[in-house]
Amino acid sequence: MxxxxxxxxxxxxxxxxxxxxxxxxxxxxxxxxxxxxxxxxxxxxxxxxxxxxxxxxxxxxxxxxxxxxxxxxxxxxSPLGYLIMGVALCLLTHIQSYLHKAPMNIDRIRVEVRAEYATLAPDPDHRASGTGGQGIGRCDGYSCHVLIDSPEPAEKLQDLIAVCRDACMAIATLAREVPTTTRLFINDQQDGVPV
Structure with missing residues (x-):
């Protein structure tokens, strides 16, 4: 497979x-x-x-x-594994793109990400509490570390990572409040209903 x-x-x-x-x-x-x-x-x-x-x-x-x-x-x-891998790979893509346009003397780059997830107990007053006790999911935070081996000045490397972090759409998706909607479409109806 x-x-x-x-x-x-x-x-x-x-x-x-x-x-x-x-x-x-x-x-x-x-x-x-x-x-x-x-x-x-x-x-x-x-x-x-x-x-x-x-x-x-x-x-x-x-x-x-x-x-x-x-x-x-x-x-x-798992789904969350793909999500967080996407953050690491997106940031690394921006770093590679930057270095392609403005090469630096870099021996090694590595990105490590830790995301901390938890599930809260189901709220008995929540309208979906009868759906098997799924609970309420949350992310308590994530940390993204970039490890670089390079003789370049630290300030130059810090600028590189700051520019790439700010350009990274995956980090922006997680770090900023992004408007979201969920709609349910039943039996091919034309307009879904908000959930």
Whole structure:
């Protein structure tokens, strides 16, 4: 089983309208979306397709699972594992892009991320409390460490990481309050209802 593979076909979105997939030119400001389609598989497994934000990028099929203690088969990374890996890889992408344009003498770069998660006890007054005691999930914080071996001056390396951190959309997604919505679409209805 391949955990990540190039999607052979691109699923259609059923609830979102089309989003223009622009050609992104390096260095120019741009707006774009990532669309994801996810469906359950056997046990705790899930299959998702990442729809490319650009017409010249492939779409990717990703398998996700949970550990055996959570009813999964432990055959693929967990959803939160993918989320936090995305933060590390996005920051590293910005660092690599910066260094491609403005090379520095760097021997080694490594990004380490720690995210601290917890589940609160279910609120007995919450309207969904009868759904198996799922509780309320939370993230108490995450720390992102960049380890660099380099003879470059510390100030230059600090500037590099500050610029890349500020450009990192994954960090911005987690660090800033981002407006979110959840809508439920039942039996192919046209307009979902807010949940």
């Amino acid at each position: 391949h955990i990540v593979s190039c999607a052979q076909s691109r699923p259609d979105l059923a609830s979102f309208g089309p989003y223009p997939r622009p050609w992104i030119k390096p260095g120019e400001p741009i707006c774009f979306s990532y669309d994801i389609v996810a469906e359950p598989g056997p046990g705790q497994s899930k299959r998702g397709v990442i729809l490319s934000p650009r017409p010249d990028y492939s779409s990717w099929e990703v398998i996700c699972d949970k550990g055996t203690a959570m009813g999964g088969a432990d055959e693929a990374p």
